[in-house]
Amino acid sequence: MVEYRVDELARVAGTTVGNVRVYQDRELLPPPERRGRVALYSDAHLARLRVILGLLKRGYTFAQIREMLTTWQSGRDLEDLLGLEQVLASPWSDEPTERVALADLLAEFRDHAVDDEAIARLVRLGVFTHDGPAHVLVRSPRLLHAGRELLAAGVPLPTLLEIAEQVRWQTDQLAAMFLRMVDEHVVPGRDTGWTPSTDDLPALTEQARTLRPLAQSTVTAFLAKSMSRALSDWFAERFGPLSQQHYPEQR
Structure with a gap:
């Protein structure tokens, strides 16, 4: 199971740490697991957070969202909601994550001028997430492997990062196009204020x-x-x- 610190959870969900804390204060988001002084969030938190953000974008108030979540959280209704949350939050890949020491990663790519800015760009691309001050979680070993091969073939790191960012932007556009198709043809006839019932x-x-x-x-x-x-x-x-x-x- 993937675990997140609050800043990682916010980044993956596309929101801010302040918003995460507000949602907890409003009892929309369950509290994290405490391990000493460290608060850790799970994929279930990420799934719930994405549902909250989606409902907020549709114009629902905190009170309305809390009421919907409370209504859903009974018997099979909760199972159905968690099933949808899991599908929304689970990665679209069977790639296992790998925990790597940041020092080892920098040493491996020392000939390619990998610096803090390059690491930050890779984090934004979703290749890595930070796992404490000295480690990263490799979210996509396939992308990392492709990067290794292209660097070895002679592609400069700045060029590689620029192309990766362009591909990421273009795939985001493709994803949006597919979802527009679903919105128009798979779940047509729903106004912007519609939210699914338990049925x-x-x-x-x-x-x-x-x-x-x-x-x-x-x-x-x-x-x-x-x-x-x-x-x-x-x-x-x-x-x-x-x-x-x-x-x-x-x-």
Whole structure:
């Protein structure tokens, strides 16, 4: 189970530490687990926080949200709500996280001028999160591996980070496009003030769960086709007739 300090929880959820504390004071968010002087939050807190933020964006007051959460928190209603929360909060990847000493990471990439600013950009990209002053949690070992390979191939770190940020922005746009499609065609006819009833929760949970593989497979398939076309064009431009022996036209 992933654990978060309050600043990490706020960053992952896209809010502020002050807001997290306000939601706790208003009894919308359960208190964290205390280990000595350290307060630790779980994925369940992250899921609940995202539900709260979503309802606030729709214009609900703290009192209305507290009433809805209280109503939901009884018997099977709570199970349904937690099921939806879990789908919303769980990562869209089966990658295991890895805990790495920050000093080891800096030593590994010492030839590439990895500094505090580079680490901060990687945190914003979701590759790492801080785990205390001396360690980081690698949230995406695949992205870290890809970065290692590209650096080894000669791509400068500033260029790599810039491209990663562009890809992140573009994938955010793709995600928003998929959700607009869902909003317009899967759950149509709902005004902006609508919130699901307990009877709606199981169907919404299943729709959210189904969306994941469909969105991922669609993007992966189109990216594969685009890379095939782009590689063929690049090879033809750089190496001329030789390319036809290796990359017949693919459209």
